[in-house]
Amino acid sequence: MSAELPDGRRTGFVAVVGRPNVGKSTFVNALVGTKVSIVSDKPQTTRNRILAVVNRPAGQMVLFDTPGIHKPEHSLNRRMVETAVRSIGMVDVVFWMVDVTERYGPGDRHVRDVLARAKRPVLLGLNKIDRIPKPQILNAIDAYRNRLEFAEIVPLSALSGDNVALAGERLLAHLPLGDALYPEDFLTDRPERFFVAEMIREQVLHLTRQEMPYVTGVLIESFKEDGDLVRIEASILAERDSQKAILIGKGGSMLKEIGTRARRQIETFLGTHVYLGLFVKVRERWRDNGAVLDEMGLGEGEGRASAKRPRHE
Ligand code: GDP
């Protein structure tokens, strides 16, 4: 259904959306298989929950859950829809899952409206095909094909595994070309930290470009959900006092600017209010320090540091 895309490794973000019980978690688990990176089901404040990081020879995709768009229609107001549209706007591709045994209802209509406004390619996953006779799959496709301009429609069974790999392949095919964000064997239940650190680092590089080429590390010291606020404390690592001075700036102006910009980005990313406390620490040759690299999720020294860097440099 889609145009063929050129070769090369792809990487990016996929939002997995749909009403409760359509099979999103089952799908993510099936796709990740035994190479589980992250699958967490604990309730969180953050709107964009990372479900998993999936590695394939063709690339890497980070799967998000965006609970904001599953809210029932009656409790929605314009602002909530705008928030949902914004969080969908942060991903590269949307995977909208529906249950073929359920009727298209108000909940689906709401998801549809959000997706129509977000202007992102949407792949439709018609799930639970194991529960209907094969010929009815075509009816299901017909029932949905005009609801939205889908990039592709994939009938599947997350439970039996039918077409799960295909759905993964097609999602990957719609991601932008690029190197993996995570080291391939990156295992953690706190992937948000990684992205938050990257966003801070990105602002450091952006604001100090001339003076601090490629020397900045960011360490997330704490990451706590507190009501509808997320409190984050992070250290920016400098290798020398002179660099520390640049990072802090006159009267703290540079650090303040880095913090303000990074916080805004993190708030959009997490879909929640954020308190961001930033510190600058001098750690000589931090890049040779295994413990620091471990904390940053880069572990076991050598060769790893380069694995996480491509995106923002
Ligand atoms: P979520 O709320 O969208 O994350 O849905 P879950 O993944 O938790 O699945 C909800 C229920 O649907 C569970 O009982 C699953 O076992 C079941 N389920 C998920 N996918 C399929 C499928 O492809 N076929 C069938 N028959 N059941 C499925």
Ligand code: MG
């Ligand atoms: Mg679920």
